[in-house]
Amino acid sequence: MAFAVLLTVNNALAQEVTSENWITSPGIIGTIILITLVLVVAIIIVLAQLNGYLRRVQKKDDDSSKLAFKKELLEMEGSEIDDLLSKRKAALEYKLKGAELGGDQTASDDQGLIKRAENEPDNPLFDEKKKTDLNLQTPEELTKLIVWYLGAAVFWLVFGTTIGQYLGMKFVWPELDSVSWLSFGRLRPVHTNTVFWGWGSLAMIGLGHFVITRTSNIKLHSYKRSWLAFGLINLSVLLGNICLMSGINNGGGEYREYIWPVMLLFALGLILTFRNFYRTVASRKISEIYISNWFILAALGWTIILSIIGYMPWFQNGLGETVIQGYYMHQGVGMWFMTFTLGLTYYYLPSTLNKPIYSYSLGVLAFWTQMLFYTLIGTHHFVFSPLPWWLQTVAIVFSMGMFIPVIAGSTNFLMTMRGSWSHISKSYVLPFFLVGVVFYFVGSSQGSFQAFRFTNYVWHFTDFNVAHSHMTMYGIITFILWACIYTIVPKLRGKEPPQILVGAHFWMAFIGLFAYMISMMAGGTLKGISWLDGHPFIQSVILMKKYWIWRAVGGSLMFLSHLVFAYNFYLMVRKSSETVSVHQLKTVNA
Amino acid sequence: MFNFHKDHRALVRTAILGFVLLSTGIAIIPASQMQDVQPLPDQKPLSAAERRGLETYISEGCVACHTQQVRGIEMDKMWGDRPSIPSDYFYSKQRMGILRQSPSLLGSERTGPDLTNIGKRQPGIDWHLIHLYNPRAVVGASVMPSYPWLFEAKDETLISEDDVVVAVGKEHFNQVGKKVVATEKALDLVAYLQSLQQAEMPSASSFIPMKKKEDDAKKSTGSEGPPIDDLPDGENLYMNTCAACHQATGKGLPGAFPPLAGSSIVNDEDPETLIRIILQGYDARPDYGLMPSFAAQLNDKEITAIINHERSSWGNNAKPISVEEVTAIRELVMSEQP
Structure with a gap:
């Protein structure tokens, strides 16, 4: 596969800029094929591995038992054989009396072995998934904190994607409303900022609390600070959205739409969290710092710096603002969401599989290359713009460099999963991880392809960008966050959501995302070609209409899946007599 | 030495310091350098009204769909006469007060047209106002939002001389005894849009050409013999330049823009009036x-192509004109001017 990638890259570089046969140009085809290819390959690998593994296990068992049986027969004496045969005869003649299962005594489960009583053990539609049987010993206070962080995140996810769904519908019916607070230009940043700072950030920080304390084997440094940060971040998203809807906008730069007093609240929340996590790691009871904590601490530190640079006024007039905008919007994704989520994956993925991460060193390599390459590629959002040519070239070259951390990371995760493919059909968490990891490779490589000057001809400014951002922020970040939530919350609260609802969540989100992505990619490419051919602009609007409808359909599926997810979350965290008793059993750790 | 695996202080410090250094090199220093530009000699600062319009442009989130950058590649030629340069943003990209930063005008999505040169391409205030009130009143296929809150429905008896009445068609505004009047905000926004014009730059860098054009040129001169006419595509030009007002159907908009289909001026045997109107503009009919x-x-070739398209479409059936006729009338018009 790496070879195929290299080949495509070579072709891409050799390609000359012409407007003829854009659709057959290798870079574009390569990217599209890559996306389908990797997904198909991933699915085939899963199926083949599963099949092969099962067959091997079966065969091994059969062979050894046959051999043992033969040996046993040969070693037997005459009387022993007679004894066996007479026993067998009695067994064949045995008949049930009809009262074997009944009895006079009351049934009791003194050791507490039975977890659940089932009337109909065979579910014809769904494979029975493994239950989480582990109740982690977690301080009550920490559990509460994590549940609240995640709860707020779920709220912002549903709110943010309601807005997203509404915006998608506006492309199909532009006259949906004529209220200033709900107009497209004002709501678009509400959608993006809510899912960024509300959903993604709160979910990551909430999940991070567990990783930091568990891998340091110590209590959280300060609960108070975490609650304060929780309040600040939520307040920031709430006020920010009200500002945006009422038309108060920092300047329209993506993810920088909140004015500075509002973003300051968010930054303060980050600073509090960083100090809190840092102190916890500093007082750890294990000498090594687990790789997850590298990523999490760095993500917090980098993002604090990023938000300061993004909002400092001294170098932001004229095109200075544009340089910072490219840097800021790319780092917002790369240094905050991607870095933090990778940190979470390094803990939650191996812990789900109950085995160590494949390679610690690959993780370290991914860490430093993440910092080096990701930081330098912001300007690839402004290729052919009036920004300096050297800045654009650096961004494009280092976008190619991004293959190093991406391949290091995804290889590490896939190799960790290797040998455990059979768990996938037995777990409701692993499919989320698998999709997240595959998209980590596909989405990031596709992003590097998109940075080429010649793919910029056809894709830049089109809806293809929207497809890319959903492939990454949704396919990677959101899917991995879901995996982590489904991993940890049942363990903290002792309650699991019904499998059928987790399955519904997974498939609706996955199919919805695919419909969304493919329609925007196909439409975006045709739009770019129409521009290249010099057709009147309005034709590119008209040709997009059917793709916008498909996007709305995919978006609806994604949105529905979030409602199911919210309900699942409620089922996992709701209070009931049962969970209370489980909680009473928990002892405070450390 | 640094033991990142065991020394949290070294780890965090190195990571943060590394990021700060890289950020300084890739963002802060280039950004500071980019501030160091001067406006072009022809460039005008924004007036107070235009600046207020720019603020509305930002607060309504217009940048989400409209870019303002002509890239240095051939396909962007339709949006400006030359590629954009840093000086172009000298007046517009300045910090907007204490709360808001310099506006992100370059944009990242072109869901709607680029607006770098909209002031030249679409100079009419009437068109802009109708379009803002309801884009579909002038561009049927548009998906742009309407901005009715920038307008008010005013009683006909209360309309004064200063009010700017917007000629919105019946299917978009139908209240008896009332008319749509533009608010100050709408007028400021249009003033800003009209101010968006690329300043003259004699030694402008040229666009990176596409190969296709050369190939086509070779093809038309080579294999197919001498070209029948080397006029550009009139329909395409009409769609880009004229259709916003006169519509793709040539029917215009009642009360706002006159129809070209069946128009006596368009179909006139002598094209002089038609050519004159295109060259000089026209404001004779209230x-x-x-x-x-x-x-x-x-240019003359483009005008010829557009006129020939108009004279042969939507049921119009007048004889085509030649480039020479347009050139002659342009000279005449130039000589008339003082």
């Missing part, structure tokens, strides 16, 4: 909006 002059925007 029942229609003002027609701006296109002398600077279109």
Whole structure:
């Protein structure tokens, strides 16, 4: 596969800029094929591995038992054989009396072995998934904190994607409303900022609390600070959205739409969290710092710096603002969401599989290359713009460099999963991880392809960008966050959501995302070609209409899946007599 | 030495310091350098009204769909006469007060047209106001939002001389005894849009050409013998330049823009009036909006192509004109001017 990638890259570089046969140009085809290819390959690998593994296990068992049986027969004496045969005869003649299962005594489960009583053990539609049987010993206070962080995140996810769904519908019916607070230009940043700072950030920080304390084997440094940060971040998203809807906008730069007093609240929340996590790691009871904590601490530190640079006024007039905008919007994704989520994956993925991460060193390599390459590629959002040519070239070259951390990371995760493919059909968490990891490779490589000057001809400014951002922020970040939530919350609260609802969540989100992505990619490419051919602009609007409808359909599926997810979350965290008793059993750790 | 695996202080410090250094090199220093530009000699600072319009442009989130950058590649030629340069943003990209930063005008999505040169391309105030009130009133296929809150429905008896009445068609505004009047905000926004014009730059860098054009040129001169006419595509030009007002159907908009289909001026045997109107603009009829002059925007070949398209479409059936006729009338018009 790496070879195929290299080949495509070579072709891409050799390609000359012409407007003829854009659709057959290798870079574009390569990217599209890559996306389908990797997904198909991933699915085939899963199926083949599963099949092969099962067959091997079966065969091994059969062979050894046959051999043992033969040996046993040969070693037997005459009387022993007679004894066996007479026993067998009695067994064949045995008949049930009809009262074997009944009895006079009351049934009791003194050791507490039975977890659940089932009337109909065979579910014809769904494979029975493994239950989480582990109740982690977690301080009550920490559990509460994590549940609240995640709860707020779920709220912002549903709110943010309601807005997203509404915006998608506006492309199909532009006259949906004529209220200033709900107009497209004002709501678009509400959608993006809510899912960024509300959903993604709160979910990551909430999940991070567990990783930091568990891998340091110590209590959280300060609960108070975490609650304060929780309040600040939520307040920031709430006020920010009200500002945006009422038309108060920092300047329209993506993810920088909140004015500075509002973003300051968010930054303060980050600073509090960083100090809190840092102190916890500093007082750890294990000498090594687990790789997850590298990523999490760095993500917090980098993002604090990023938000300061993004909002400092001294170098932001004229095109200075544009340089910072490219840097800021790319780092917002790369240094905050991607870095933090990778940190979470390094803990939650191996812990789900109950085995160590494949390679610690690959993780370290991914860490430093993440910092080096990701930081330098912001300007690839402004290729052919009036920004300096050297800045654009650096961004494009280092976008190619991004293959190093991406391949290091995804290889590490896939190799960790290797040998455990059979768990996938037995777990409701692993499919989320698998999709997240595959998209980590596909989405990031596709992003590097998109940075080429010649793919910029056809894709830049089109809806293809929207497809890319959903492939990454949704396919990677959101899917991995879901995996982590489904991993940890049942363990903290002792309650699991019904499998059928987790399955519904997974498939609706996955199919919805695919419909969304493919329609925007196909439409975006045709739009770019129409521009290249010099057709009147309005034709590119008209040709997009059917793709916008498909996007709305995919978006609806994604949105529905979030409602199911919210309900699942409620089922996992709701209070009931049962969970209370489980909680009473928990002892405070450390 | 640094033991990142065991020394949290070294780890965090190195990571943060590394990021700060890289950020300084890739963002802060280039950004500071980019501030060091001067405006072009022809460039005008924004007036107070235009600046207020820019603020509305930002607060309504227009940048989400409209870019303002002509990239240095051939396909962007339709949006400006030359690629954008840093100086172009000298006046517009300045910090907007204490709360808001310099506006992100370059944009990242072109869901709607690029607006770098909209002031030249679409100079009429009437068109802009109708379009803002309801884009589908002038561009049927548009998906742009309407901005009715920038307008008010005013009683006909209360309308004063200063009010700017917007000629919105019946299917978009139908309240008896009332008319749509533009608010100050709408007028400021249009003033800003009209101010968006690329300043002259004699030694402008050229666009990176596409190969296709050369190939086509070779093809038309080579294999297919001498070209029948080397006029550009009239329909395409009409769609880009004229259709916003006169519509793709040539029917215009009642009360705002006159129809070209069946028009006596368009079908006139002698094209002089038609050519003159395109070159000089036209404001003789109070029942229609003002027609701006296109002398600077279109060359003689383009005008010829557009006229021939108009004279042969939508049921019109007048004989085509030649480039020489347009050139002759342009010279005449130039000589008339003082």
